[in-house]
Amino acid sequence: MDWSRQGGAVVSPARLADGRVAKVVLVAGRGNPKGAMLILADAPTAQNAYPVSKMLAAMHPADAADILCMQERIFGVAALEAPDL
């Protein structure tokens, strides 16, 4: 995934298993159900946000791992090295 900072959030484009393009937005740690959100264009003019935890079945497991690891590095308690974004 291709992570970058946008204000207080960390974002990356993502591709779901069915080919749909989405955007992942990280704003808080794993303890917050809305700490990692998936922004998906459900219609040409409508975007909806879903918690990543509710969309896992639609994602590739490597992307799911990448998202959770990045979330832990930015907002987590495991004291991982922060990425250089």
Next chain:
Amino acid sequence: MSPPYANIDRLIEDIVTLPSLPGAVAELNATLSDPDCSLSDIGEVVSNDPAIAMKALRLVNSAYYGLGNEVGSVEQAVNLLGPKVIKNLVLTASVFESLGRAAEGLLRHSVTTGLAMRAIIDHRGNAVGIDADEGFIYGLLHDVGIIIFHEFLPKEHERAIQMARAGEKPLHLAEIEIIGVSHAEAGARLATTWKLADRLSNAIAGHHVLDACLDRKYRPLAAMLHVAEYISARSSFEPLPRIVTDTDPNIWEEAGIRSQDVPTILGRFFESLSDTEELVALAA
């Protein structure tokens, strides 16, 4: 230009002297294969190698084992934990003894890959035929081939690292181009030389390329080791450039890990990371 070593046999014949299996492990394996062996026989074998015995005691008293009460002697450890756990413990202590030559970043990567592998095995249960402590050893040893290259082929390996750093190809492919053999193959050969389980040497051999498993039945273990290394690297423990490549869906499927499994596995992994520094110190 073709690489200097056409295969692993040529490499070992020409330049590499693989470290021998620590005596305590060989002796313990022999003792455990005797149906009449007693717990005191096992304790005696471990105590005969003071360096391994000391590391084993430090390990058994670490947060990783989380026993609560301090274990003061090898005999006490053997009585408390039983032969199977002791065998894993001694092998782990021996691996730590061997890994002491590794750069700290690689050591931390190996320990965290071991912790990730333990979390994966914990999640998969008995489906794969190894327990979580064995899984930790798989992670500890998966990149031992890099230590061999650092020691015997430092210039060639540095060129492979530079090639990977420049983005030309992943490290294991750069090694094949420059040395003729990947660190996965070299590590698998060490495991075979040490007479460790076939499934372990197969998993090490195939942790970048599943087809490198000589026995197809071990592909799921190799896939799990690949995933464990991926998790370690994505969590900031990537000591060398492109040591971990992107994974394709087949590897995760082969490992039996679905997206829905990932939060549980990573939750266990993140919680276990507090053990990392204590385990890294064991190798020093």
